[in-house]
Amino acid sequence: MNTLALQNLSYGMYVIGTTDGEKLTGCVVNTVVQAASAPALVTVSVNHKNLTNQCLKKHKLFSVSILSEAADSGVIGTFGFHSGRDTDKFATVPHSLTTSGMPVLNTGTCGWLECRVRDSFDLETHTMFIAEVLDAERLDGVPMTYSYYHRVIKGASPANAPTYVPQSAPVELPVSVAAPASAATWVCDVCEYVYDGEDGPFESLPDDWVCPICGVSKSQFSQK
Ligand SMILES: Cc1cc2nc3c(=O)[nH]c(=O)nc-3n(C[C@H](O)[C@H](O)[C@H](O)COP(=O)(O)O)c2cc1C
CATH class of the missing domain: 2.20.28.10 (Rubrerythrin, domain 2)
Incomplete structure (x- = not known):
């Protein structure tokens, strides 16, 4: 099996927003995929070790900020390489709340979704959440692809990302x-x-x- 083929799969770049009790939190994911249209359903794969995983299982509600090519790499760093367990990620990032109180980024996004978890499947390392889209907004900007993040921004992915490739x-x-x-x-x-x-x-x-x-x-x- 040539697992390098998996590196040719394409993805977008997203920030999941949710709550940990009273605190807003979330993380970067590249695994949001539309699974159905009527009703609109999306899937997202979140590592068991991520605080965001526990929050999605508990609160069921989350937002998806669809990152644009104008997204600040520092925001990707905060949400993608630090845990909400020791970082107040939304404290320094301009954001608004959806009607359900889920945080969406104000800049560097070309749209957002507000979602409710309908079902989930625990895989060995990740939970795959299936969620219904409750609300959505499309904004200006070009969506950032996972490839753009690697090629142009020269960013990497941590071990908790399902698409992680060890350096060796x-x-x-x-x-x-x-x-x-x-x-x-x-x-x-x-x-x-x-x-x-x-x-x-x-x-x-x-x-x-x-x-x-x-x-x-x-x-x-x-x-x-
Ligand atoms: C480009 C990129 C893509 C990522 N994709 C995912 C993903 O799809 N699923 C996931 O669980 N983590 C993914 N991560 C890793 C999480 O964002 C990271 O582990 C984060 O620190 C988790 O924070 P939390 O503990 O506050 O939930 C990705 C990170 C980056 C930088």
Whole structure:
């Protein structure tokens, strides 16, 4: 079996919004898929270890902010590489509430859905939630694809994402998206962002420079 074929599946980029008791929380996912149209149903796959998984099982209600290409990579870092267990993710991110009180991002989105969980299936590592779309809004912007996030923003996915590929695994990118041979080799230990040399040599970056994806300092980069 050539599991590299799975890397050719296409996805979008989303922020799930929900509540943990009184607190708003959520996480980045790339696994929202429309499963039916009448009624409109979507599926989303969320890792058992994510706080968001427990919240969806408990509260059943959630929002989906559909990220656009204008989305801030720092927001993806906050929602995709930190847990709501120790980070108040919505505290610093402009958002509005749907009629059910679910948080949706105000910027960097080209639409949102408000959903209620109808059913769920526990897989080995993830729960696949099936949810009915209660409300939705389409906004301006080009939807960000998972491929755009990797190719243009040069972001990575953490182990909790179902599409995670360990760094040691042989990643074969199509020729058109392969990194140039001279690509920088300083890699973020937290989110695997590869510094591309845009701001000069890595060693010369100022001490207050932070990873554009997950926000950690220079000291958490390793040379590979
Ligand atoms: C690009 C990207 C895609 C991701 N896709 C998923 C996904 O589909 N399902 C999932 O469970 N986690 C996914 N994650 C990981 C979660 O966002 C991450 O584990 C988050 O820290 C969980 O936060 P929580 O503990 O507050 O729920 C993704 C992260 C990134 C950056």
